[in-house]
Amino acid sequence: MFSRIRMTTTALGALALGASLSMTPVMAQDSTDPIKLTLHDWTGQLITTQIMGEVLKKAGDNVEYVQADYLAQFAGLESGDLHVAMEMWETTGRDAMDAATATGKVENFGPTGMKAKEEWWFPEYMKEKCPGLPNWEALKDEKCAEAFSTAETAPKGRYLGGPVTWGGFDDERVEALDLPFEVIHAGTDAALFAELESAYQRQAPILLWIYAPHWATAKYKGEWVEFPEYTKECYTDPAWGSNPDMAYDCGKPFGEIWKVGWAGVKDKWPDAYKAIKAFTIDNDEMGQMITKVDLDGKKVEDVVAEWMGANEARWSEWIKK
Amino acid sequence: MSTPTADSTHRPIAPRLDGAALSWPWLIAGAAFVLFWRYGQPLAQWAFDYPRGWQVPAQRWISNAMKWLLDSASFGLFTFTDLTRFIARLIDLPYQLALSLLSTGFLSGQGSGAVEILPPLSWAAVIAIVTLMGYHAGGRRLALLVAICFGFLAIFGQWNSAMVTLASILVAVPLGVVGGLLLGILAYRYPRFERALTPLLDLMQTIPVFAYLVPILFMFGFGPTAAVVATLIYAMPPMTRITILALRSVPSEILELGKMIGCTRRQMTWRVLVPSAKDSLMVGVNQVIMLSLNMVIIASMIGAGGLGFDVLAALRRLDIGAGLEAGMAIVALAVALDRLSQAYAIKAGSERSAAQAGNFLQRHPYTFAALAIVIVTAVVGLAVPALQHYPESLEVSTGGFFDEVVRWINVNFFDTLEGLKNLVLLNVLVPLKRLLGGLPWLGVTLFLAFAGWRLGGAKLAALVGALAFFIAATGQWEKATITVYLCGISVIFASLIGIPIGIAAAERTRLWKWVQVVIDTLQTLPSFVYLMPAVMLFRVGDFTALIAIVAYAVAPAIRYTVLGLQKVDPRLIEAGRAMGCTPWQLLTKIKLKLALPEIMLGLNQTIMFALSMLVITALVGTRDLGQEVYIALTKADTGRGIVAGLAVAFIAIIADRLISAGAARIKQRLGLA
Secondary structure, three states: OHHHHHHHHHHHHHHHHHHHHOOOOOOOOOOOOOEEEEEOOOHHHHHHHHHHHHHHHHOOOOEEEEEOOOOOHHHHHHHOOOOEEEEEEHHHHHHHHHHHHHOOOEEEEEEEEEEEEEEEEEEOOHHHHOOOOOEHHHHHOHHHHHHOOOOOOOOOEEEEEOOHHHOOOHHHHHHHOOOOEEEEEOOOHHHHHHHHHHHHHHOOOOOEEEEEOOOHHHHOOEEEOEOOOOOHHHHHOOOOOOOOOOOOOOOOOOEEEEEEEEOOHHHHOHHHHHHHHHOOOOHHHHHHHHHHHHOOOOOHHHHHHHHHHHOHHHHHHHOOO | OOOOOOOOOOOOOOOOHHHHHOOHHHHHHHHHHHHHHHHOOOOOHHHOOOOHHHOOOHHHHHHHHHHHHHHOOEOOOOEHHHHHHHHHHHHHHHHHHHHHHHHHOEEEOOHHHOEEEEOOOOHHHHHHHHHHHHHHHHHHHHHHHHHHHHHHHHHOOOHHHHHHHHHHHHHHHHHHHHHHHHHHHHHHHOHHHHHHHHHHHHHHHHOOHHHHHHHHHHHHOOOHHHHHHHHHHHHHHHHHHHHHHHHHOOOHHHHHHHHHOOOOHHHHHHHHHHHHOHHHHHHHHHHHHHHHHHOHHHHHHHHHOOHHHHHHHHHHOOOHHHHHHHHHHHHHHHHHHHHHHHHHHHHHHHOOOOOOOOOHHHHOHHHHHHHHHHHHHHHHHHHOHHHHOOOHHHOOOOOOHHHHHHHHHHHHHHHHHHHHHHHHHHHHHHHHHHHHHOOOHHHHHHHHHHHHHHHHOHHHHHHHHHHHHHHHHOOOHHHHHHHHHHHHHHHHHHHHHHHHHHHHHHOOHHHHHHHHHHHHHHHHOOHHHHHHHHHHHHOOOHHHHHHHHHHHHHHHHHHHHHHHHHHOOHHHHHHHHHOOOOHHHHHHHHHHHHHHHHHHHHHHHHHHHHHHOHHHHHHHOOOOHHHHHHHHHHOOOHHHHHHHHHHHHHHHHHHHHHHHHHHHHHHHHHOOO
């Protein structure tokens, strides 16, 4: 460990010396100002961001982490107060991202390689009460719907959707597929998982919106409801699918998780820009790391360091000049 | 003190409170309203649902105005954005200083390339200094309390986050105090300025912070500075109000004296007025501190970090224990700062600086002791790292204890709680929501204006009517009714719980002490901490929101009831006793009646508190104006957020004005005015 650190510092020193000696700048150098990466409040994003940050540090860039809200951060990305946001989910951040990139001040740095999965989800033990699951048609059965009902929704089943701000077209989906369910919107995802935790502790019925990568799919045993697979036409063309008169008669879209950032990054830190664009990681890797942090109680820093140690070949490829 | 019978001549003599409510104009107006509501729909559908075509596009106007302000507004030499960015840099300077001192150390360079020149104050030094301050201000007991509060931060591993939070408080509070003081002095001097300022102060206090967060982010940049600005907007108004009030109540003898000895205007302000109003001004300082700490969670969402971020992050992974620990750390900070500032207020009031003698060292023993502590701990800290950074091995945590508690309650009592919830929900909440939702906007607006006219005259009627009309005209009516329903019912519950507790605590000093601890905690503990366990036990929805609002809004109901009862003239109670009143008669016929103005004021504050919780309850899936503000925030839609925020503010102002006018009436009738 020690030797590696010393080697890096010597290498850095040599690099700096070289830079100061060469009189004519051959290629654009990264600015020494810190690149500000935003941290949000879920573990996966902390890991993604810190891996990126550590990699950039290895490349000699100056990195600073800034805590920011997932959607409120676009104000900062547009003005150049913030520079890089490592996880912008197709499924929840698309509108905000499109609005921001339309200004020309924010740039999409490409996919992270992770895929966002979002769908209706139920715990394993609900298969007893509703044997047809995970096929969505089982939900049409009145008995099955009643198993998911509460006093407020009875005899209809209760489906706990995401916050209104996530969109997701669940009200439309219920109508298009003629499901005997009522959609209740949680206000935040913390509330969403608080309900799941509560129900799971009591082995009580629950049907709710879950997204992955997330620790919940590792902690709780359960399955996604299998709706007719999403296609673009399903959302735009009423004729598509089982209901000829309505759109949204299918499941939710899969989506990329994007990297976005301030449009000025390309000119100010050209090397870092390349590294950020090159960054990829996949769902399984991320799922394992999230589990280590949220369920095994390890520190984010340690999990990131572990990954850095095990994947040196990969990340050194990203920062190759 | 005059007795209630000595009333003015144009009203009936008997101080029967219920008599007023049943007078003829009220009955007629009420009947007209009910008739219109029951039978008016076929005649005038437009009076029930505000037609879309008539809507004022205020959202678009505000958004466009903001865009112009940010993109093209210019003062010639520099643009509007340059100005706000300049202010941001000014605020950033002291913030960076405080942050370096308490948390990061003094660095050279930025980001990961930075090198530490000087370490931050160690935990040992900070605790020693605040303890010393406690001793200086309030003696041994206070020193112990402050030491325990800060010790809690270190022992529970909250030190670093707490210092980040403290740094932003240390910047926001002096700015808020000085700003509020200056505005207050200006308002005191120029009545015209005061007339312009008062409505602005009302708006600053009642518009939910989320509503103006987006424009602030654009103007001041992303990060702690924007958080400080948002905190200032929210925390400064009480300071201004108290300043105006305090300067007004400076005895005229002192003013005369000042004039006699030939003070200039400036001397008059700074040498005469401000020093003699010092006691009341310290109350304002205290309010600024408390309100700044209320903002910690929201500030953390826009990059202030600190304890607020820890609370949010812990609850996202459903770690109730960790959330509670971070939340209690905020309470500990609040208690320490509150008690310190109060002690300094009392000290400033009692001690008129005795003739200072001796050399510099003798005159400032505390300053020197503090300096010595800093130097000694810094030097020793080099040798003993445990003194610099609190050792992780000595940290304590409640671990999974609270998660287990909630799990136990959940597994064993969920069905009981669910039954209780359904009872309230299906019998009270849902019917009321339907009822309010079906009321015609025109009828409600007119009825409110009528109430304004009866209670406060034509001016109040016009104000109340105009504000209610704005809500309808901007298309917020439906959401506003849900807001009124949720807040209204919470206020009723909070009063039903709070007033009896207040009555019980008013005469029992010991009980009152404990009750105070509880309500202080409820006021400063971020509601997010108990919102998530509440979701686990009661699911998302209105009932959970109700619990969170009641928990927060019960504090003023208790506080003002106690205040009112304690102020009742003991001679009147004696008189009642001499006449052979039973304790129950004593309470209902004398004490409560005389305390009514204060209780009304408490009701007013309860409503304000309830409204300020709306944005938080949006997080458990309500569909009211709070949700609208929250959606606007997530979509960075300035116009939408501000219009919804104004609607919340207008509801607050309508309630405030009507209740104040009503309370003034009662006061007059009781001969207390």
